[in-house]
Amino acid sequence: MSKSWKYALALFFITLAIYIPSLNNGFIWDDNVIIDHQIHTLRDARTFFFPVRTQESTPAYYRPAVGLSLVLDYSLHYKNPRGYHLTNILINLLNVLLVFLLSLNLFELMEVRHRHLLSFMAALLFALHPLHVESVSWIAGRTDLVVAFFSLLAFLSYVLFRKEKNISVLLAGFVFYFFALLSKENGIGLLLLFPLFDLLVLRKKLHKTLLPFVFFLLITASYFYLRYRAGCLVAPPGAGEEPTLFSKAITLIYAFGFYLRKLVYPLPLSMFIDEVPHELYIGLLPLLYLFILAISLMKRGRAAFLLLWILLTLGPSLLIAISRLASTPLAERYLYLPSAGFALLVPYGLYRVGRPIKKEVLLLYLLVPYLLWFAIETLDRQRVWKDDLSLWADAVKKAPRSALPHNEYGMALRERGLIEDAEREFLTALTSNSRESKSWKAYAATNLALIYMDRDEYDAAEKYLKEALEFYPNYPIALYDLGLLYLIRAKNEGENGEPNRALLIKAGKTLKRAVRADPNFIRAHLMLGEAYYLYGKPEKAKEHLEKVIELDPRSPEAQDAVKLLSKIETAGESRDEKVD
Template structure:
């Protein structure tokens, strides 16, 4: 009995050591992100997610739109409460979730393999190296370094927990596992919709281990409870949007979704994902769909390999080779939701972030293939050392590639400069590189990039609106205010909901008015025009502080202290701790002084 307790304690210590190493490596490799700022749409996503301004925070769980990710919103809201818009807190949170996911993969792999015959005690080493490669894989840089992709991190976090709960129920016969499956699966799909494939993963795993009929029924019932609750929260509106006539406004699928080109896109997308799992270099935030005969061959390789592994099943349960097929199936199944994007109307048909969950299966599969047999097996010592050395070389290569890629994620400018070089034919890369150049005050080069983007044939009205708005900023820098005004107005014609264009047009009127000193009537006219523009934008976003702040300034310019005070109060009420709130307080104090001075000036003197 004492020996058993001693062995158990030794196992716990060993697991704690391995988990600690995995966690530490996961954090250390991503320390450079702590110096990164907000990238691309991070600030927009954060401000849109925060619960501070929501009258009923529980509405985030009741969403009939195509996307419903309340767990992500709660996560970002927590960060906002702690860090406001300070990027470091969000990056630390992302890195911690990634580190926990790496540890969860270690736990899940260990518990899955230890119950399989044929591994000869290798499951500890396989689990450790699988999690280590997952922690270091360069394909994760986008998901971890980009705050907006918290969705994939959280979905994987709960997905792995649900998988571990499945193992607890199937192998340890603990009914608590069923409850945990239901809870964590629900949390996973409330983080990101792609977690729905957990159902298929669970069924595949039960098939591989030859689970009993009762286990199938109980697991399916547990998952069904979660899905029922999910559908009660969401309703069926999102399904109508998903299957709306392809190509129509607001539809998910593109007009070519049922054509041969859609099949080609799916094959190209899947092949690209397989390529990047195997060769994770030359990464790009906006990659192009690949083409060429070689990619059709690459698409077929996993299918052929799966068939090869499947026919190797023998004995009770699953042989190691057959069990490796499950992890290959993991990759293919978890990729399925991402392949639908290749035939959607989403501007970027493929993305590296979609590989975060599939890469877990890839890392386990890779290690199962390369990890040496047990030291007591017939395999020679030299061969064992070569295999272990190869795994260490792969881990080191992953670490170097990840570190190199994180340099591109250091800032918005570095990211889009890299993307524009690698994919110069993309409207998104040209546009965002132009916007990044504007933020760097390189207006000449920004104008060049944006003009090129405007010349692209396949340019949606929404994207054209963004380009025109950005070109308006370039013209403002040149002090060509009439041309800037025309561009902002054209931008709003393309997309009447472009808040940036409203804000810039209103600011243009404010700036022009501030430069007039000898024409009070013209100055007032421009100020009132700015007010009209800002009020129009409030129809689309009543909660944006900047718009309310600008309205407060405009009314202050007109000496309309009542309205000015109301808009400054709105800024303070929405976010009392923000910089704009402090400025609003200062302007309110200034307004009181100004009112007193005006009253004193107008009052009769003895």
């Protein structure tokens, strides 16, 4: 067996052993939104490329390739989280092996001795980095795994094209680059990495890099055209006062410094980073990075390429810190693809330091304690991502002033029957003074209402649902819960076995608003069908009940819809018999 195969097998089993615990994880946070809502919007090729927008969609995100992977999982595993987690583990495994292959070829072109050992250390650093737990253990974090997979394939194809002068490999690189763009926005960082590789690693003249670059540019233009057609080209405005240009620049500097520090020293690990830190040393790290980059560029050092890999693949994610597109301005998962550059840079840097004194191998082995520390932290972090309760308990400790973690922690407590603790968390979220979107307070108010509905305190529940709709007027879940509340009251407050008509009308109007806000909201269609049935409009009821079955024929809601449709058919036959 060759040396490459031995190292590759070692990487395979180490990576598998590190992440196998995540197979036991459940669906967490956004996973349920994806499985219950967003997957049902992806029905054919058109909806993959031009997705149907729901209330849960983020207009600036355009990720058809990730959607395809989730639909394939859904068709194979339905609502069994183990299958989705297995896919994440396998994609991460492939990425580790791709980092190893890319390192082997890059270090060969850089004329590095001991390239197998360096490549193994680089891939192992990538495999064990604790920041990757968020991407691997969270199903919704798959976007970073998929964009890294296609980006690494694209770049490896380009490197092999330059080595072997094989046009078919370059054509494959074009395809992989297109899929990287269709996976996540930071795939666009490759556009500049291709010519930079030619200039800094191969040291080609500028004009010799232009022809492939033109084709990559055309692919990028096609991607932006698709984004435009899908309505994903312009980000929506954020809430609140718009920061000044100077303020945005300062935020970008500190955000970049934060990510640089996280690559080297990832603790404390947190899935909810609610603000950009402004410590002095964080602000100085980008200056240190630019200083080292400038020296490397002046000396035409190849380390400059790896330094630029970090910046260019992180660039689109840095913009989130100033654009308010996501729940938090920063996230550890955004470093998944940039960390490939870091993983190559560290062993290469140690090699360059040790080469003049002929101690390069010794210096590489100094990485072993660092890697062991990473492995321990990665294994330990798996426990936090086991379920919603452990994840949000950790998030509340690290972001105590933010509404979202308290709301999500409350939901996890409520699911386990810890109602008083859940109520406390929802009230904390509702009364928090955080700068988050008002939508999070709407979620908290809605969850409080559910507690009061369970206690049959309908007046209090109605009050909180109306408060939720003041924060977020078209919030589908609040509209659904309010419609359900009216429906329950209509049944309870009727006379002579007939529901209260006034409340039934209010239920129907509110549920109609819910399905307008989210046309694929299965439960809202089911309850609206029941409301129409009780009101005596069977044809309207059938329309919404059949929609439930169309959206997800295997769901419990579909089974309830079938039963109600059967009732409607039976009632219709009885009427026909009386007429006859």
